[in-house]
Amino acid sequence: MNHEFFKIISRVEFEALLNSFAAVGTKKVSISDACGLVLGEDIISPEDLPPANRSCMDGYAVNARDAFGATEGNPAYLECSATLKVDENPDFELQPGECAAIPTGGTLPDGADAVVMVEHTQELGAGTIEIRKSSAPGEHTMLKGEDAAKGDLIFQAGHKVRFQDVGLLAALGIKDVTIHRKPRVGIISTGDELVEIDSPQKVGTIRDVNSHTLRCLVNDAGAEAVNYGIVRDELEKLENTLEKAIAENDLVLLSGGSSVGMRDLTVQAIESMQNSEILAHGVAISPGKPTILGRAGNKPVLGLPGQVTSVQVVMLALVVPFIRQLMGQTNAFSSTDRVLVQAELGRNTVSKPGREDYVRMKLTYREGKLPLAEPIYGKSGLLKTMIQADGLMIIPADTEGFYAGNTVNLWKI
Amino acid sequence: MNHEFFKIISRVEFEALLNSFAAVGTKKVSISDACGLVLGEDIISPEDLPPANRSCMDGYAVNARDAFGATEGNPAYLECSATLKVDENPDFELQPGECAAIPTGGTLPDGADAVVMVEHTQELGAGTIEIRKSSAPGEHTMLKGEDAAKGDLIFQAGHKVRFQDVGLLAALGIKDVTIHRKPRVGIISTGDELVEIDSPQKVGTIRDVNSHTLRCLVNDAGAEAVNYGIVRDELEKLENTLEKAIAENDLVLLSGGSSVGMRDLTVQAIESMQNSEILAHGVAISPGKPTILGRAGNKPVLGLPGQVTSVQVVMLALVVPFIRQLMGQTNAFSSTDRVLVQAELGRNTVSKPGREDYVRMKLTYREGKLPLAEPIYGKSGLLKTMIQADGLMIIPADTEGFYAGNTVNLWKI
Numbered sequence: 001m002n003h004e005f006f007k008i009i010s011r012v013e014f015e016a017l018l019n020s021f022a023a024v025g026t027k028k029v030s031i032s033d034a035c036g037l038v039l040g041e042d043i044i045s046p047e048d049l050p051p052a053n054r055s056c057m058d059g060y061a062v063n064a065r066d067a068f069g070a071t072e073g074n075p076a077y078l079e080c081s082a083t084l085k086v087d088e089n090p091d092f093e094l095q096p097g098e099c100a101a102i103p104t105g106g107t108l109p110d111g112a113d114a115v116v117m118v119e120h121t122q123e124l125g126a127g128t129i130e131i132r133k134s135s136a137p138g139e140h141t142m143l144k145g146e147d148a149a150k151g152d153l154i155f156q157a158g159h160k161v162r163f164q165d166v167g168l169l170a171a172l173g174i175k176d177v178t179i180h181r182k183p184r185v186g187i188i189s190t191g192d193e194l195v196e197i198d199s200p201q202k203v204g205t206i207r208d209v210n211s212h213t214l215r216c217l218v219n220d221a222g223a224e225a226v227n228y229g230i231v232r233d234e235l236e237k238l239e240n241t242l243e244k245a246i247a248e249n250d251l252v253l254l255s256g257g258s259s260v261g262m263r264d265l266t267v268q269a270i271e272s273m274q275n276s277e278i279l280a281h282g283v284a285i286s287p288g289k290p291t292i293l294g295r296a297g298n299k300p301v302l303g304l305p306g307q308v309t310s311v312q313v314v315m316l317a318l319v320v321p322f323i324r325q326l327m328g329q330t331n332a333f334s335s336t337d338r339v340l341v342q343a344e345l346g347r348n349t350v351s352k353p354g355r356e357d358y359v360r361m362k363l364t365y366r367e368g369k370l371p372l373a374e375p376i377y378g379k380s381g382l383l384k385t386m387i388q389a390d391g392l393m394i395i396p397a398d399t400e401g402f403y404a405g406n407t408v409n410l411w412k413i
Numbered sequence: 414m415n416h417e418f419f420k421i422i423s424r425v426e427f428e429a430l431l432n433s434f435a436a437v438g439t440k441k442v443s444i445s446d447a448c449g450l451v452l453g454e455d456i457i458s459p460e461d462l463p464p465a466n467r468s469c470m471d472g473y474a475v476n477a478r479d480a481f482g483a484t485e486g487n488p489a490y491l492e493c494s495a496t497l498k499v500d501e502n503p504d505f506e507l508q509p510g511e512c513a514a515i516p517t518g519g520t521l522p523d524g525a526d527a528v529v530m531v532e533h534t535q536e537l538g539a540g541t542i543e544i545r546k547s548s549a550p551g552e553h554t555m556l557k558g559e560d561a562a563k564g565d566l567i568f569q570a571g572h573k574v575r576f577q578d579v580g581l582l583a584a585l586g587i588k589d590v591t592i593h594r595k596p597r598v599g600i601i602s603t604g605d606e607l608v609e610i611d612s613p614q615k616v617g618t619i620r621d622v623n624s625h626t627l628r629c630l631v632n633d634a635g636a637e638a639v640n641y642g643i644v645r646d647e648l649e650k651l652e653n654t655l656e657k658a659i660a661e662n663d664l665v666l667l668s669g670g671s672s673v674g675m676r677d678l679t680v681q682a683i684e685s686m687q688n689s690e691i692l693a694h695g696v697a698i699s700p701g702k703p704t705i706l707g708r709a710g711n712k713p714v715l716g717l718p719g720q721v722t723s724v725q726v727v728m729l730a731l732v733v734p735f736i737r738q739l740m741g742q743t744n745a746f747s748s749t750d751r752v753l754v755q756a757e758l759g760r761n762t763v764s765k766p767g768r769e770d771y772v773r774m775k776l777t778y779r780e781g782k783l784p785l786a787e788p789i790y791g792k793s794g795l796l797k798t799m800i801q802a803d804g805l806m807i808i809p810a811d812t813e814g815f816y817a818g819n820t821v822n823l824w825k826i
Contacts, residue, residue, distance in 0.1 A: 031610075032640075035629035049796075051614045056794050086606065087617020105606065107616050140792075147797050163629035164799040164826075167721055170610045170625040171796055193499065193518065197444075197583045201464045203520050204500020212583040216448035216576035227445075308580055339825055342755045342783065370755065381469050383462075383584055384560050386577040412752055413577075 008282040008289065010397065011356050014318065015333045017279045017293055021300050023328035024183045024250050028176045031169045034161045036222055037179040038328035045152040048145035049171055052089075053108040057140045060099040060121055060129055061112035067135040076131040077124075082109070099129055108141060115140035148172060158330030180328035183223040186245030187214045190256035190266070191306060192233045209308045209383070210255040217315045218253075221323040233262060238269040246273060246296045250326055253319065256306035263290055266303040270294035273301075284355040284397060287380055288314040309386050313358045316392065316413060340409040341391060343373035349393070350401035360389035361410050373410055389413060421695035421702065423810065424769050427731065428746045430692045430706055434713050436741035437596045437663050441589045444582045447574045449635055450592040451741035458565040461558035462584055465502075466521040470553045473512040473534055473542055474525035480548040489544040490537075495522070512542055521554060528553035561585060571743030593741035596636040599658030600627045603669035603679070604719060605646045622721050622796070623668040630728045631666075634736040646675060651682040659686060659709045663739055666732065669719035676703055679716040683707035686714075697768040697810060700793055701727040722799050726771045729805065729826060753822040754804060756786035762806070763814035773802035774823050786823055802826060 009017075026040030055061060062078060070076040078099040084090055084106045094100060094111030102108065102115060117140060120133035148154055148168065155165060161179070169177065187210075195205045197212065208230050218225035226249060231241045245252045254266050263281075270276055273296035280293040287310035292303030302319060304311045325332035343363060351357040360376040373393065378385040391410030395401055402408055422430075439453030468474060475491060483489040491512040497503055497519045507513060507524030515521065515528060530553060533546035561567055561581065568578060574592070582590065600623075608618045610625065621643050631638035639662060644654045658665045667679050676694075683689055686709035693706040700723035705716030715732060717724045738745035756776060764770040773789040786806065791798040804823030808814055815821055 032625050032628050035633065047614055052616065054794075056792055085617070089616040105617075105619065142792055142794050146792075147795050163626050163633065164725060164796070164802075166629050167622045167626040167725065168796045168800055170622040171620055171721070173610055173612070173614070173620060175611045197586055198588045199586070201460055201586065202500075203465065203502040204498070204518075206518065207584055207586060209580045209583040212445050213576050213580040215445050216579050220448065220576065308584070312577060312580065339752050340754070341752070379469055379555055379559075381467075381555050382560050383577070383581045387581055389577075 008284050009280055010284050011317070014280055014283040014291075014293065018300070018318070018322045018325065019333070021326065022298070023180055024326055025181060026178045026328075027181050028178050030176055031161075031166050031174065034177050034179050035163060035166055037161055037182070038324075039155055039157050039159045039161060039177060040180050040328055041178040042153055042157050043155040043169070043174065043177065045148040045150055045154050045172055046174070047172065048150050049147040050142050050144060052144050053112070054142045055102045055104060055106045055108060055115045055140065056142060057115055057117045058104050059102060059115045059117045059140065060131070061094065061102045061106075061108045061115055062099045062131070062135055063094060063096065063111055064114040064135045064137045064139065066097060066099070067114070067116055067131045067133070070131045070134050072132045078129050078131055080127045080129050084109070099131075113137045113141070156330070158328055160324075160329055183250040183323060183326040184226055184248065185218045185223045185323065186226050186228055186249035186252040187211055187218070188228045188238075188241055188245055188252065188254050189230045190233065190238060190254055190262060191230070194230045194256065196230070210304075210306065210311050213308070213312055214253055214255060214315065217312070217320060218323065221320045222327055223251075223323045233265060235265060235268055235272075238265060239272050242269050242301070243273060246299050246301065250299065251323070252299070252301045253304055254301065255304040255311050262306065263292065263303065266292055267294075270296065270301050270303070273297075283318070285314070285317060286352070286355050286357050288317065288358070289355070291318070307381060308383055309380055312386050313392070316411075317358060339412040341412050342370055343408055343410050344370045345393075345402050345404055345406045345408045346372045346374040347404045348401065349375045349395070351395035351399065353400055354397055356397045357395040359393045359395060360385045361391050361393045362388055363390040363410065370407065373408060421697050422693055423697050424730070427693055427696040427704075427706065431713070431731065431735045431738065432746070434739065435711070436593050437739055438594060439591045439741075440594050441591050443589055444574075444579050444587065447590050447592050448576060448579055450574055450595070451737075452568055452570050452572045452574060452590060453593050453741055454591040455566055455570050456568040456582070456587065456590065458561040458563055458567050458585055459587070460585065461563045462560040463555050463557060465557050466525075467555045468515045468517060468519045468521060468528045468553065469555060470528050470530045471517050472515060472528045472530045472553065473544070474507065474515045474519075474521045474528055475512045475544070475548055476507060476509065476524055477527040477548045477550045477552065479510060479512070480527070480529055480544045480546070483544045483547050485545045491542050491544060493540045493542050497522070512544070526550045526554070569743070571741055573737075573742055596663040596736060596739040597639055597661065598631045598636045598736065599639050599641055599662035599665040600624055600631070601641045601651075601654055601658055601665065601667050602643045603646065603651060603667055603675060604643070607643045607669065609643070623717075623719065623724050626721070626725055627666055627668060627728065630725070630733060631736065634733045635740055636664075636736045646678060648678060648681055648685075651678060652685050655682050655714070656686060659712050659714065663712065664736070665712070665714045666717055667714065668717040668724050675719065676705065676716065679705055680707075683709065683714050683716070686710075696731075698727070698730060699765070699768045699770050701730065701771070702768070704731070720794060721796055722793055725799050726805070730771060752825040754825050755783055756821055756823050757783040758815050758817055758819045758821045759785045759787040760817045761814065762788045762808070764808035764812065766813055767810055769810045770808040772806045772808060773798050774804050774806045775801055776803040776823065783820065786821060
């Protein structure tokens with residue numbers, strides 16, 4: 001295969017290729033264990049919530065018409081026909097001119113459509129209640145099915161479960177849900193110059209930083225990282241490790257192939273796998289251009305730049321959303337899934353047209369103003385630029401940059 | 414103890430009380446397992462990173478003075494005195510008029526302070542190199558100690574470890590770090606009306622939603638949730654469960670005590686613990702006013718509102734940052750630790766002065782404009798208001814609200 005035929009593709013084209021991979025399988029888990037995972041089924045409400053009209057306050061259940069327009073100076077007078085308990089299902093219908101004492105959480109009788117808080121009433125004796133405040137239908141009550149009506153589509157497959165969603169599932173009596181399992185992500189570091197991080201500094205060696213940052217990013221994204229250590233620049237060794245990693249994982253990340261030689265080795269190793277192909281060889285983002293996407297069987301393999309900060313940006317820009325897609329999340333690449341912070345740009349920031357730039361930015365918070373965002377300049381080989389960064393500013397491929405004073409969106413990291 | 418003496422305190426006062434509790438203990442872990450946890454030690458750089466001046470490009474190491482002002486039309490000519498390898502520690506000094514071929518990552522010889530990229534040079538034979546581009550000191554090189562100098566304070570105790578920090582630690586050869594262990598958080602649901610979530614709907618019973626949402630929130634915050642199930646409204650049973658939970662955890666959360674009776678029972682149970690006291694009984698936030706803070710020995714106990722959405726807001730506003738403080742994080746209550754999204758308020762939103770309001774808000778993203786934020790009105794007993802919310806808008810206690818069109822900060826949830 002002649003790799004000269006590969007041309008650099010845009011980020012959007014690269015995402016489209018990533019989108020062709022299917023999500024991992026599903027399993028049933030307790031709702032408490034579903035938080036942060038993605039639903040593999042639509043959730044239909046099995047019942048009405050609340051199951052009946054309920055009072056939100058201690059007070060009197062009324063028909064709002066009977067208390068309409070009531071004030072301190074011009075109260076309404078109603079006859080109290082019952083004193084309801086919280087666990088009582090009233091079997092009578094409230095008649096015009098009647099009310100019923102009701103506790104918080106109590107079920108409203110038929111004929112009642114609102115609750116007047118006890119502090120706006122006065123017992124006058126002989127069952128007469130003075131109502132000193134006007135009432136509107138639905139006031140201080142939760143209506144049957146107001147939170148969820150039986151048969152409602154509550155959450156769609158592809159929705160990421162949040163704590164508040166777990167609350168609604170619990171309230172509906174749903175104990176288990178089907179979610180996509182955590183994808184397993186194999187991480188292989190490649191390069192003759194790489195040494196374990198506890199090796200002493202030696203000229204010509206570089207400690208294997210990427211295994212550790214990738215592991216953190218993969219786990220943070222909600223997947224399960226599996227490290228395969230450092231593989232030397234030998235095709236056979238790389239093939240053996242890659243084959244094992246593909247068999248054991250849903251996605252394999254190779255890092256280190258930033259030199260032309262290593263990139264070729266990565267491509268060769270991917271191509272030597274059964275039923276494999278190279279889908280992309282280069283993406284028009286900076287940093288991150290030399291990223292490779294391959295397929296072995298139905299499993300994706302990504303060849304990432306070896307440069308320590310480039311690989312971090314590629315992980316954030318492409319791989320973390322891709323992991324969410326493998327986890328089953330709908331629109332995993334949509335930018336609204338990222339937390340964007342608006343800021344005022346502190347200085348002119350230029351970019352080469354034709355590529356999407358991910359500029360590391362530092363935020364300074366200011367009282368009563370947008371935070372100030374300053375680009376962090378520094379050699380891309382330095383780790384400290386990512387350490388100092390609060391966010392990334394994306395300069396689109398069709399833009400030459402932004403001016404100082406422009407309002408920009410930073411993607412919080 | 415007469416609880417009438419307790420007055421509602423402000424959120425700031427409540428946080429000051431929470432701040433009096435010490436962080437949990439520390440332990441040493443591998444840097445790969447430190448991500449998301451908080452450092453329990455200052456990290457001092459043990460060496461210079463990079464350890465020597467290194468080339469970022471393939472090219473020629475030069476003294477920038479010798480190539481200053483060089484252009485295509487007016488090149489400089491230097492004699493190539495050596496061809497360096499990536500693992501070579503040069504033992505010579507570059508003389509004026511000399512250059513040395515150097516690969517990416519190679520160590521610069523003494524006397525060289527910049528690298529000219531190979532594409533801006535031409536070999537003319539007999540060791541003469543034509544330099545076609547001006548060079549500046551430091552260009553295309555990483556200077557010794559530029560990422561971290563030996564003895565630099567890299568991270569302070571109290572810093573939460575992020576993926577990029579793990580990268581710097583790895584590059585410095587630091588394999589293990591001391592972090593605060595995950596706090597254990599006991600969760601007790603209280604209330605006679607509560608039933609397990611798989612119980613059928615029955616008038617007068619409420620499924621135990623809070624055990625599940627609290628568990629998710631606690632785990633999301635980075636702690637370890639331990640559930641103690643539902644305890645009936647009996648002092649002795651509550652005391653027994655509370656005692657066990659205090660012994661086994663770093664923090665205990667009681668939820669369900671929103672009625673006056675339950676609040677009293679919570680207070681009594683806390684007071685019956687050894688060496689205990691009630692520190693606060695009510696905080697001026699809405700929702701969340703009936704929150705109780707106690708101490709048993711040196712361990713905090715929080716009595717949370719039972720109302721399903723109130724307890725979620727109190728968790729976000731107070732308990733999640735408190736958990737981060739227990740995890741050792743510096744300034745855990747600082748609002749810059751929260752992700753704030755600026756938005757345009759879609760309608761006038763009023764608040765009672767004297768309390769801090771946490772208004773649930775829905776965001777609509779718009780092209781080229783601030784997102785539009787609309788308050789979600791709905792009875793506070795409804796779960797769906799939190800389901801629909803993208804963020805919380807905080808209306809300070811000294812403010813009566815905001816106007817439509819105001820620029821507001823939403824705290825992304």
